[in-house]
Amino acid sequence: MxxxxxxxxxxxxxxxxxxxxxxxxxxGGADGVSPNEAVQLINREKAVVIDVCEPAEFAAAHVVGAKNIPLADIAGGKGLPGNKSLPVVVVCASGIRSAKACTQLKGMGYERAVSLMGGLSAWREANLPIEKSA
Structure with missing residues (x-):
């Protein structure tokens, strides 16, 4: 005592x-997945990876195969997959912007949108592949 x-x-x-x-x-915020869970979604269910970082951040490093749609442009819907039933893994540097983007995406009908918990930092810590734009 x-x-x-x-x-x-x-x-x-x-x-x-x-x-x-x-x-x-x-x-009860946006759903989040670990890097390993994201890899399973990508490999097993053909999840689309969307990086909501600014273009300069995206060019410096991003998940292999990710598509860059900055957070400010998400609401416009340009570049988003047409099939809203596909899982969408949303990535940013730390997971904060991606959680906001997931909320917007769910409001747009993408019910399987999930945020990568910990963002690109967690992805790197898990020793998963990243690439840089030329």
């Missing part, structure tokens, strides 16, 4: 950080 009394601040910090990590799941 003395441990808890002496280290209450650290326990409070641990509970708060855990709560912040769980918050997106609890509030």
């Amino acid at each position: 003395s441990f808890i009394v002496e280290n209450w601040i650290w326990l409070l910090a641990a509970v708060a950080s855990g709560g912040l990590l769980l918050w997106p799941r609890l509030k």
Whole structure:
């Protein structure tokens, strides 16, 4: 019991950080997938990968085979797949913009749109292939 009394601040910090990590799941935000789950969608279900980064970011590095449609252009629908039943994996640098894009895509009828959790950073950490535009 003395441990808890002496280290209450650290326990409070641990509970708060855990709560912040769980918050997106609890509030029912956009669906997210891990890099490995994204690879399964791509390989098994022919998922389309859309990168919502700005063109300069996309040129620096992106998921192999991804199509660049900046977040600001998503609402216009230009470049999106015509088949709305296909899974769409949305990628950005960290996963924040891709979650916003998923919300927009779901509103447009792309019910199988998912965000890559952790974005391109998580993709790299999983040692999955990336490419650069010339």
